Structures are given as structure tokens and as C-alpha cells.
Amino acid sequence: MDLRTLWQHDLAYSFRRSPVTIAAAALALLCVGSALLAPWIAPYNPFDAASLDLNAALAPPAWVDSGVAAHPLGTDDQGRDMLSTILYGTRISLAVGVAAVLFSVTVGVALGLLSGYAGGRVDAFLMRVADVQLSFPPILVALLINGVARMALPNSAQEQIAIPVLVLALGVSGWVQYARTVRGSTLVEKNREYVQAARVIGRHPLAIMLRHVLPNVLGPVLVIATIHIATAIITEATLSFLGVGVPPTTPSLGTLISRGNEFLISGVWWIVIFPGFALVTLVLSVNLLGDWLRDALNPKLR
Amino acid sequence: MTSALPLLRLEGVGRDFDVSRPWLNRVLEGAPRRLLRAVDGVSFEVRRGETLALVGESGCGKSTLARLIVGLYAPSRGRIEFDGVEVSDPARRSEAAPMRRRMQMIFQDPYASLNPRWRVREIVAEPVVVLNLSKDGFKIDERVAELLRQVGLAPEDGAKYPHEFSGGQRQRISIARALAGHPEFLVCDEPTSALDVSVQAQILNLMRDLQARLGLTYLFISHNLAVVSQIADRIGVMYLGRLVELASAADLFARPRHPYTRMLLDAVPDLEMSGRQRTPVAGEVPNPLAPPAGCAFHPRCPHADERCRRESPALQWRGEAAAACHAVEEQRI
Amino acid sequence: MTPVLEITDLRVEFPTRRGSLVAVDGVSLAIAPGEVLGVVGESGAGKSLTGTAVIGLLEPPGRIAAGEIRLEGERIDRLPHERLRRIRGRRIGAIFQDPLTSLNPLYTIGAQLVETIRTHLDLGAGAARERALALLGEVGIPAPEARIDHYPHQFSGGMRQRVVIALALCAEPRLIIADEPTTALDVSIQAQIIQLLKRLARDHGTAVMLITHDMGVIAETADRVAVMYAGRIAEIGPVREVIAAARHPYTAGLMGAIPKIRRAGAARAPLVQIEGAMPRLNAIPRGCAFHPRCAKCFERCRSERPELRAAGSNHAACWLYDERPASAQA
Numbered sequence: 001m002d003l004r005t006l007w008q009h010d011l012a013y014s015f016r017r018s019p020v021t022i023a024a025a026a027l028a029l030l031c032v033g034s035a036l037l038a039p040w041i042a043p044y045n046p047f048d049a050a051s052l053d054l055n056a057a058l059a060p061p062a063w064v065d066s067g068v069a070a071h072p073l074g075t076d077d078q079g080r081d082m083l084s085t086i087l088y089g090t091r092i093s094l095a096v097g098v099a100a101v102l103f104s105v106t107v108g109v110a111l112g113l114l115s116g117y118a119g120g121r122v123d124a125f126l127m128r129v130a131d132v133q134l135s136f137p138p139i140l141v142a143l144l145i146n147g148v149a150r151m152a153l154p155n156s157a158q159e160q161i162a163i164p165v166l167v168l169a170l171g172v173s174g175w176v177q178y179a180r181t182v183r184g185s186t187l188v189e190k191n192r193e194y195v196q197a198a199r200v201i202g203r204h205p206l207a208i209m210l211r212h213v214l215p216n217v218l219g220p221v222l223v224i225a226t227i228h229i230a231t232a233i234i235t236e237a238t239l240s241f242l243g244v245g246v247p248p249t250t251p252s253l254g255t256l257i258s259r260g261n262e263f264l265i266s267g268v269w270w271i272v273i274f275p276g277f278a279l280v281t282l283v284l285s286v287n288l289l290g291d292w293l294r295d296a297l298n299p300k301l302r
Numbered sequence: 303m304t305s306a307l308p309l310l311r312l313e314g315v316g317r318d319f320d321v322s323r324p325w326l327n328r329v330l331e332g333a334p335r336r337l338l339r340a341v342d343g344v345s346f347e348v349r350r351g352e353t354l355a356l357v358g359e360s361g362c363g364k365s366t367l368a369r370l371i372v373g374l375y376a377p378s379r380g381r382i383e384f385d386g387v388e389v390s391d392p393a394r395r396s397e398a399a400p401m402r403r404r405m406q407m408i409f410q411d412p413y414a415s416l417n418p419r420w421r422v423r424e425i426v427a428e429p430v431v432v433l434n435l436s437k438d439g440f441k442i443d444e445r446v447a448e449l450l451r452q453v454g455l456a457p458e459d460g461a462k463y464p465h466e467f468s469g470g471q472r473q474r475i476s477i478a479r480a481l482a483g484h485p486e487f488l489v490c491d492e493p494t495s496a497l498d499v500s501v502q503a504q505i506l507n508l509m510r511d512l513q514a515r516l517g518l519t520y521l522f523i524s525h526n527l528a529v530v531s532q533i534a535d536r537i538g539v540m541y542l543g544r545l546v547e548l549a550s551a552a553d554l555f556a557r558p559r560h561p562y563t564r565m566l567l568d569a570v571p572d573l574e575m576s577g578r579q580r581t582p583v584a585g586e587v588p589n590p591l592a593p594p595a596g597c598a599f600h601p602r603c604p605h606a607d608e609r610c611r612r613e614s615p616a617l618q619w620r621g622e623a624a625a626a627c628h629a630v631e632e633q634r635i
Numbered sequence: 636m637t638p639v640l641e642i643t644d645l646r647v648e649f650p651t652r653r654g655s656l657v658a659v660d661g662v663s664l665a666i667a668p669g670e671v672l673g674v675v676g677e678s679g680a681g682k683s684l685t686g687t688a689v690i691g692l693l694e695p696p697g698r699i700a701a702g703e704i705r706l707e708g709e710r711i712d713r714l715p716h717e718r719l720r721r722i723r724g725r726r727i728g729a730i731f732q733d734p735l736t737s738l739n740p741l742y743t744i745g746a747q748l749v750e751t752i753r754t755h756l757d758l759g760a761g762a763a764r765e766r767a768l769a770l771l772g773e774v775g776i777p778a779p780e781a782r783i784d785h786y787p788h789q790f791s792g793g794m795r796q797r798v799v800i801a802l803a804l805c806a807e808p809r810l811i812i813a814d815e816p817t818t819a820l821d822v823s824i825q826a827q828i829i830q831l832l833k834r835l836a837r838d839h840g841t842a843v844m845l846i847t848h849d850m851g852v853i854a855e856t857a858d859r860v861a862v863m864y865a866g867r868i869a870e871i872g873p874v875r876e877v878i879a880a881a882r883h884p885y886t887a888g889l890m891g892a893i894p895k896i897r898r899a900g901a902a903r904a905p906l907v908q909i910e911g912a913m914p915r916l917n918a919i920p921r922g923c924a925f926h927p928r929c930a931k932c933f934e935r936c937r938s939e940r941p942e943l944r945a946a947g948s949n950h951a952a953c954w955l956y957d958e959r960p961a962s963a964q965a
Contacts, residue, residue: 013652193415197479200372200407201429202399215419359821468912469678498677498848498913503892503906510905525822528851528894532906555896569826571851573878573895586791586824 014296024288031282035090042084043070047249053079058263061270074270077263082270085256086278092252093282096166097233101225103171108178109214109221115179116186117209127183130176138173138235145169146244162247166239170232177224185217226290230283237279253279307386308347309487309519310371315380315390316543317341317366321591338591340366342543343380345617348487353513353520355534355551357527357566361590363543364523368491371521372407373398384487403433406480410492412472416464422475423460426450429483449478454508470501474508481516489521494529506532527570531555539563542590542598544614549623559625561603561635597628605629637708638665639809639842640689645702647684647693647866649916656916658684658697660866663943666810666842671833673857673874674846677889679913681866682846686812688712689844690729691719707809725755728803728841732815734795737802738787744771744798745783748805755806770801774831793824800831804839811836814846829856850893854878862886865914865924872949882946883953884929885909923954931955 015021034041057079060067067074073082115126133141149165189195190213198208237254239245246252251259253275260272319338322328328335341363348354356364369375371382373389382390384405389398406429409415416425426446429435436442447457453474464472473493480488490509494502510533512518524530530537530551537554539547539562547560558564585602588594596613600606609628617626629635647659659681666672676682687693689704691711704712711722723729731737739747748767752758758766764783771779774797787795796816803811813832817825833856836843845857853860854874861871862883870883881887891907911928914920920927926936935954946956 193409193411194417196369196374197407197409197415197476198417198428199374201432201483202402203428203432212417212420216417359823470912499850499889500677500892500909501912503894503908504910506894507905507908526894527822528896531896532894532903565823567896569823570896571826571829571849571855573851573854573890573893586793587821 015292018292020288021292024285024292027281027285028289031090031278031285032094034087035094038084038087038091042081042087044081044084046080046085046088055079058268060268061274073274076259076271082274085251086253086275089251089253089256089275090278090282092163092246092250093233093236093254093279096163096170096236096246096252097229099167100170100174100232100236101228103167104174104228105178105221105225107171108175109182109218111175112179112182113186113209113214113217116183117190117205117213123183126179130179133173134176136173138170139238141173142166142169142235142239143242143244145172146239162245163250166236166245169239170235173235174228174232177228178221181220181224182217185220186213189213189216223290223294226293227287230286230290233279233283233286253282309350309385310348310521311383312347312371313345313381313383315341315344315367315370315377315382317363317370317375318378336591339543339593340590341370341377344540344543344545345380346538346545346548348519348521350486350519351517352535353522353533355522355524355530355537356540357524357530357537358540359525359566359587361542361587362540364540365491366543367540368407368489368521368523372405372489373402403483404485405487405489406483406485408473408476408480408488408490408493410495412469412476412496413464415476416472418464420463421460422450422462422464422467425464425475426460426478426482429479433483435483445482446478449482450475452481452512453478454504468501469497470504473497473501473505477505477508477512481512486517487519487521489523491523492525493522495524495526502529509533527566539566542588542593544598544626545617545624546599546627547623547625548617549625553623559623559630559635560599560627561605561629562599565602597626603629605635636667639668639707640664640666640844641703641705641708642685642689643703643705645685645688645704646700647681647688647697648700649697651696653917655700657700657919658866658916659688660919661702662863662866662868663702664861664868664871666844668809668842669836669840670859671836671843671845671857673853673860674844674863675848675850675853675860676863677848677913679865679915680863682863683814685863686814686844686846689810690723690727690812692723721755724751724808725806726809728806728808728811730796730799730803730811730813730816732818734792734799734819735787737799738795740787743784743786744790748783748798748802751802751805766805767801770804771798773835774798774801774804775827776801792820793827796820796824796828797831800828800835804835804841807839808841811841811843812846813843815848816845817852818847818849825852826855832856850878850889862889865919866916867924867952868943869925869953870946870949870951871943872947876948880947880949882949882956883925883951884931884955885925886951888928923952 057075057077059071059075061074062069062072071081073086075081076085111126115123146165146169149161153161195208195212198212236245236252237257240252240254241258243258245254248255256275257272257279260275263271317340319340320335321338322335323333327333344367356367358364366375370377376392377390381388384401387397387401388394389401423446426449427442430442430445436445446460450457450459455471455474464475467475494505497505506529513520522530522533534551536548536550538545539560541562547554547563554563555567558567588601594601595611597606597610597615600610603610613628615626615628615631617624618631643663645659645662646657649656649658662685664672674682674685688699693699699712703710706722706726711719738744745764745767748770749760749763752763752766768779768783771783776782776794776797790798816832817828820828829852832843835841845853847853857874859872860874860877862869862877862885864885870877870881870886877886878890881890888907888909892909894906909928914924922938923936923941926932929936941952941954943950943952944956946953
């Protein structure tokens with residue numbers, strides 16, 4: 001009985017057995033797919049100033065009286081089609097979320113591995129840095145980095161730099177959880193006999209860390225990263241809502257919600273509800289997938 | 303022709319572990335530093351081509367000693383020489399490196415001693431790659447196939463992962479890996495303790511066979527005297543970090559001298575059902591953090607006297623055999 | 636005399652997506668009061684599962700698919716959970732391999748003993764404590780009055796196992812299932828625990844099922860022994876007979892593979908080695924499960940599964956001992 005195929009089979013099996021997970025996966029795929037294909041499937045390009053038609057501003061969704069079929073989800077105050085803005089917005093949100101998580105994973109895993117394997121003072125130092133950082137709420141850290149960047153850079157560069165700075169801010173606020181997990185696993189694996197065997201053979205410590213230990217500590221990272229994508233997207237939405245996230249010219253779902261909020265009181269509900277709904281769907285489906293992955297990969301629950 | 307120079311020589315080797323509580327706790331509670339003497343003043347030689355076994359129960363330091371010899375730990379005291387060259391000095395690591403290449407280790411746990419994410423081929427080839435014995439991929443594959451055959455596996459097994467094999471087969475893979483770099487000396491840390499009896503027999507037979515064919519020297523560590531009787535030429539008995547007896551296998555079983563050795567032999571279950579009288583064994587291995595004063599065995603020893611409670615006995619040689627016991631020295635037993 | 640434990644044709648299965656795996660296949664045995672029956676076998680033979688099935692602690696999806704388990708004549712394999720739970724502590728005691736995990740580290744051993752005693756016997760707190768002290772003395776804990784209020788981590792491995800034995804004896808059980816009780820202990824302590832178990836069985840008239848892979852422990856402790864292979868009993872008989880004159884080829888191979896100390900300068904021969912390994916649960920051979928590894932295998936062994944039959948003073952599941960001259964040449 002080949003255990004590896006059994007495991008992979010088990011994963012597929014547990015996936016098939018859970019209708020919630022299948023639904024979540026389908027939804028996530030829908031969100032991601034449509035976001036990726038936005039330039040091709042969006043009926044309009046909301047960022048092309050030339051295509052804006054102010055006459056169509058504040059049109060309600062198609063099924064309400066005075067809505068038009070050309071704009072199924074209505075338009076905003078500048079005549080931009082809501083469906084298109086949501087598609088493009090999701091794209092930005094996802095891009096920022098995934099990039100931030102990639103950054104966190106790289107930094108976190110590297111530092112965690114180093115900390116766990118080297119031990120001693122290196123470990124103590126890195127873990128204190130992590131502890132200090134953890135005492136700041138992630139939003140605060142992101143705000144801080146953002147603020148510093150804005151002060152340090154000239155106004156003209158603000159636009160281009162906004163997204164990379166945002167990714168950096170989100171990434172820096174999230175590396176600690178990976179570092180801690182990987183450090184814990186590394187401490188365990190370091191004392192296992194296959195690592196000792198490699199040392200007896202005379203392998204260089206760096207080679208041992210990368211080739212022996214790393215493949216065995218990456219498991220939990222996958223689970224954390226999946227759920228982290230959801231949190232990163234929400235944090236980005238929050239930052240953008242507060243006005244310190246993506247620039248207004250490339251709105252993410254957060255920016256859309258922020259803008260739409262102002263119109264809510266005058267009864268124009270579709271500008272905030274639809275982007276909000278899109279955000280919730282995306283985050284929920286990714287979270288559910290992450291939940292399933294964590295349970296499916298946990299040997300104790302099988 | 304066996305050279306007179308022993309292959310491995312230990313002189314007064316000791317290793318301490320600092321198991322004190324964290325600094326902050328110590329300061330707040332006024333607690334002292336705690337030092338665990340895992341190995342204390344061990345001296346012996348291993349001759350070329352022989353199998354020297356080290357036996358003892360938990361806490362006796364045999365596993366720590368194994369790791370000291372292969373260089374996983376540095377000794378706190380004493381000296382280790384391989385083929386006349388000192389290998390225990392961390393400052394002279396580059397001189398020791400060619401010596402280190404001639405020794406390898408086999409571990410106890412067949413499930414933890416192979417990287418679960420590597421294929422068997424990569425695992426077995428690692429020493430070849432690290433020691434730069436060959437850069438030719440084809441030659442490396444050939445060597446791996448040859449090694450796998452030598453340990454009773456098939457060359458096709460190289461493509462599989464460790465979890466596809468049973469415990470006994472994994473131990474064979476470990477042995478193949480250990481042999482890849484053409485070592486002369488193998489330190490075997492309880493290689494069969496985690497295996498079923500019938501598999502253990504296969505592995506022990508394999509190890510004896512390999513020793514005869516390849517001219518290997520073994521340091522075989524075990525807690526099981528019966529297993530050791532199958533493979534050892536000489537046997538050393540350890541208790542609480544010290545070597546208490548050393549003799550040829552035949553001598554040790556026929557005329558055990560140290561009271562602990564006698565107790566160990568007595569504790570071996572009687573499969574022949576000869577109905578032999580068993581001296582009831584007393585007490586348990588004391589806490590290594592707080593070893594008894596004088597001779598470490600005296601609380602459990604039926605022959606202990608005042609001197610034993612005060613003075614720690616040194617290893618005394620009589621011909622080819624040694625024992626660290628006042629009663630033996632004074633010829634009381 | 637009714638045996639304390641009687642197992643008839645026990646079958647334990649694990650349903651998987653690819654069909655059922657049979658881990659225990661048609662095991663029958665009986666233990667008389669005061670008797671120690673050893674159940675010996677290598678890993679995967681099904682001996683631990685047999686014990687677990689008797690105690691009723693089989694983890695789902697594992698289940699008892701067929702057969703009967705009778706405790707003093709009464710069937711216990713089909714009982715509802717609640718009744719089985721009450722029987723478990725009161726009439727069946729259990730001793731497992733790892734004394735560290737068998738005791739709750741957060742409670743003193745006195746508290747654990749008293750709780751168990753009071754759950755199963757109708758005693759007040761004072762009387763229960765008296766009984767606990769008596770038990771601790773009986774299992775050889777020195778100064779029980781001082782140690783009864785200690786926590787498990789304050790005991791050494793051997794002492795902890797003694798406490799576990801005391802806990803198992805609390806409610807005067809009729810049967811004790813001991814699963815590898817000495818494997819995690821040092822050799823010198825093993826001998827002590829073995830002696831203790833034997834004495835207690837004799838003194839209390841308790842039946843003991845001693846499950847282990849260590850033939851040496853069996854030789855010292857058991858009256859009879861059952862050798863298991865691939866979920867079946869290969870041979871069962873008095874300990875002396877099975878060890879000195881094993882009838883089943885597997886038992887004979889096993890005894891030959893066990894290293895023994897030769898006292899006076901006898902030459903060192905290679906150990907008897909049984910080629911191959913125990914089959915995995917999803918690949919148990921047809922006919923006799925041992926036949927692919929057996930030097931004495933013949934045609935009938937490949938197709939028909941042998942039942943336990945008389946073989947000298949033992950019973951062996953082997954066609955070599957079939958009286959009917961029908962097929963079979965050895």
C-alpha cells in the first residue's frame with residue numbers, strides 16, 4: 001500500500017466528502033477567475049476616463065425601476081459600471097493580498113528556520129524582535145510603514161509607490177506567525193536522527209537547513225498562508241477604507257466600500273453593498289478552504 | 303595483520319550538560335546551576351576488526367558516548383583519538399576531518415533516521431555526494447545500486463520513499479547509507495532495539511556478514527545483553543556515565559566480576575527455563591542529576607561497604623579484563 | 636470451572652474505502668482464574684487489538700465484526716457503552732505500556748486511586764484511602780503513607796508502573812489485560828515488575844492476559860502462551876512446551892531468532908532467520924498466512940487455512956499436524 005498515494009487520495013476524498021468545502025472552492029475559483037480575467041470579461045473599463053458617461057451616473061441596478069440593462073449592478077457617481085469596478089477591484093485586492101502573503105512567508109520561514117536551527121543568541125534575538133512586533137496591532141504597523149513612506153518620498157512618486165509600500169506594510173505585519181511556527185517545527189526536526197545522520201556525514205549546516213529541515217517544516221505554513229490571504233485582503237480593505245491603502249485611481253474593494261459609504265445616507269445603496277458582498281464572498285470562501293485544509297492535513301484528526 | 307595501534311582510543315572522556323533553569327528563574331529563586339554528568343572519565347580502546355559492545359540501562363551515557371565519538375557533541379573533558387589522530391579538539395577540526403570520514407553511525411529509530419521527503423536513492427547517495435567521491439551521476443547510481451544489493455534490497459527500491467518500507471528494511475537503508483563512503487568504523491546505536499525479533503535476527507546476521515566481507519570495526523551499543531552476545535568480541539558495561547567493567551564476551555558471561563554486571567545478567571529472562579535461582583534485583587537507576595557519592599552503584603550493591611560509600615572506584619585491569627569495583631579489587635567477591 | 640475470559644472466533648475489522656481490513660481473524664482462547672496467559676507476536680500480529688477489543692476500547696472505525704467475548708460466562712462484546720464502562724474498571728483492569736500517559740499528571744496518585752476505588756466500590760473516603768494505602772504497599776511502593784500524596788512525575792518509571800498496577804487492582808477485577816507492561820522499563824526493573832504481576836495474579840486469583848512481543852517476559856511470567864501471526868493464533872499451549880518444543884514452524888523460527896546468551900565458550904552461530912516479513916493487513920496470503928515464508932510449506936498450505944489442532948501437548952494451526960492422511964506430505 002503506497003502511503004503517499006493514500007494520503008493524496010485521502011485529501012481528495014475528504015474534499016469530496018465536504019459539500020461546504022466544495023462550495024467554498026467553487027466560489028473562490030469564481031472570484032479569483034473573474035478577477036484574473038477582468039480585463040477581458042468586464043463590460044467596461046472603469047479606469048478609462050474617456051469611456052465615462054456622466055449621464056449614466058448613479059443608475060440603480062438593472063432589476064430596479066429606472067435601472068438599465070447595460071449596467072446590471074448600477075453605476076457610481078461618475079458613471080462607472082459597478083460590475084466592472086468590482087471585477088477590477090477584486091483583482092487589486094487579490095494581487096495585494098497574495099503579494100503580501102508571499103513576502104510574509106519568505107521572510108517568516110527564513111527567519112524561523114534560522115532561529116530554530118541556530119539557537120542560542122540568534123534565536124533569542126529574533127524571537128524578541130518578533131515578540132515586540134506582535135505587541136503592535138497589524139493595522140498600526142501597516143499605518144506606520146505607510147506614514148513613513150509617504151513622508152520620505154516625494155509627492156510625485158506617491159502613486160507608483162503606494163501599492164509596493166502597501167504590500168511591504170502588510171508583509172511586515174504578518175511574518176511573525178510563520179517564523180514562530182517554523183521555528184517550533186525546526187526545533188523538533190533538528191533533533192531527529194536524520195538530521196544527526198546528515199551532520200555525521202559532514203553536511204554543511206546551511207545545506208542541512210535548506211535540504212533536510214525545510215521540506216519537513218513547510219506543511220503548516222501552507223495552511224496558515226491560505227487563511228492569511230483572507231486576513232491580508234481584509235486588512236488591505238481596511239487600510240484603503242481609511243484612505244491609506246491603494247491610491248484612488250486603482251481602487252480595490254476597500255476603496256469602493258469607502259466611497260460607497262458616503263452615498264448610503266442618500267439612499268444610493270448599490271455602491272457600497274455590492275463591493276461589500278464581493279469582499280465577504282472572497283474572504284469567506286478562502287477562509288473555509290483554509291479551514292478544510294488544516295483539518296485535512298492534521299494527522300490526528302484522520 | 304592487525305596493527306598494534308588501536309583504531310579508536312578514548313582517554314578520560316567526559317561530557318556534562320547544563321540543565322540549569324533559565325537565568326531569570328535562577329536569579330529569582332536563588333537556585334544553583336545544575337550540571338548533568340552524562341559521561342564521566344571513560345577510557346577504552348577499540349581494536350581494528352573487532353566488535354566492542356557497550357551495554358547499560360537508561361541514563362548510563364552510552365548514547366551520549368556514541369555521539370561524542372562521531373563528533374555530534376564535543377567532550378567536556380578528555381581525549382578521543384582515531385587511528386592515532388586526535389579528533390575531539392574543536393580547534394583542530396580540519397585535521398580531524400579525514401579521520402571523521404572513516405567513521406559512520408547507524409541510529410536506533412528506523413523511522414526517524416531517514417528524511418521522509420527524500421527518495422532512498424538520494425539518502426544512500428548523500429555521503430558519496432558530500433565526500434565528493436564521485437561527480438558522475440551514472441557512477442553514483444551504480445554505487446547506490448551496489449549498496450542496496452549489499453544490504454539485501456533491490457536497486458529499484460532507490461526510487462521509493464522511506465515510508466514505503468518496513469522498519470527492518472529502513473534499517474537496511476540506514477546501513478547502506480552508512481557504508482556509502484567506504485567507512486572503516488561504524489558506531490551502531492541500538493540498531494535493532496526498535497525491530498521485531500525475527501527482523502532483528504536478519505539485521506544482526508547482515509551486520510556480521512558485512513563485517514566479515516568489508517573488514518569493518520563496530521562499536522555496538524545496546525541495552526540487551528542477549529543481542530550483544532551474538533555480535534560482540536568484547537563488552538563494556540556502563541552505569542551512570544562510567545565504565546564499570548570491560549572484558550571479552552566469553553569472560554563476561556562466564557565470570558562476570560562487577561556486581562552490576564552480575565545483576566544485569568541475572569535480569570536477563572530465562573528462556574531455557576532452567577529454573578535458575580534469581581537474586582532479587584534491588585532498587586532503580588538513580589537520578590543522574592544527583593548521583594550517589596562514592597561508587598555510583600553502592601545503594602543497590604549487596605557487597606557495598608564503607609569505602610564504597612566514600613570513594614569512587616577506578617577501573618582496574620587484570621590481564622585483558624577490567625572492573626571498577628572495590629570489592630573486586632579487594633578480592634572480596 | 637468457568638474460565639474468567641472466553642473468546643470465541645473473534646474477528647476485528649477496519650472498514651476502509653477499499654474494503655474491510657481484518658486485523659484479528661477467528662481468535663479463540665480462554666483464561667482460567669489465577670492463570671497468566673501470554674499473547675505473544677510481532678508488530679501487526681493483532682495481539683494488542685485483541686486486548687483492546689476485550690476491554691471494549693476499540694477506536695472506530697475499528698469494530699468487532701464477529702465472535703463472542705464472555706467474561707465469567709456473560710457476553711460483553713455487544714453491551715451498550717454505559718454498561719461496558721462500568722464493567723471495565725470493576726471487573727476488568729488494564730495496564731498499558733507507558734506509565735507516564737496512563738496516569739493523569741495533574742492529580743496525586745492518592746486522588747486517582749481513591750477516585751477509582753470509590754467509583755467501583757461502595758466505600759467512604761476514609762476507607763477508600765486505607766485501601767489505596769494497602770494496595771500501594773502490596774505493589775511494593777516504599778513508605779506508602781508518605782508517597783500517596785505525590786504526583787506521578789515524582790515517581791521513577793518503575794515506581795509509576797507499580798502505581799498503574801495498583802490502579803488496575805483497585806476494584807478487585809477478575810481479569811487484567813496487560814499490554815506490554817514492561818517494554819518501556821529498564822531490564823532490571825522489568826524483572827521486578829514481572830515478579831510482581833505473577834505474585835498478584837496468584838494471590839488475588841485474577842486472570843491475566845499478558846500481551847507482549849518479548850518471549851523472555853512470557854517465559855518468566857506466563858502459564859500458557861498463544862503465539863499470534865497475521866491476526867490468527869498460530870500456536871497455543873503450556874509455556875514450557877511452546878518454548879522448548881515449538882510445533883508451528885513460525886514459533887520454531889521465532890524461538891530460533893531470539894538471541895540467547897551462551898554461557899560457556901560455545902561457538903556463535905548465525906541466528907535463525909525467517910525470510911520476508913509479516914504480511915500487511917491488505918495482503919494476507921490465501922490458505923495459511925505463514926506459507927510464503929515457511930520452509931515446510933506444501934500444496935495444501937497454499938489453498939486451505941488450517942484451524943488449531945492438537946500437536947503434541949500444544950495446539951498449532953498447521954497442516955503438518957493433520958491426522959487425516961488425505962493430502963499432505965511434509
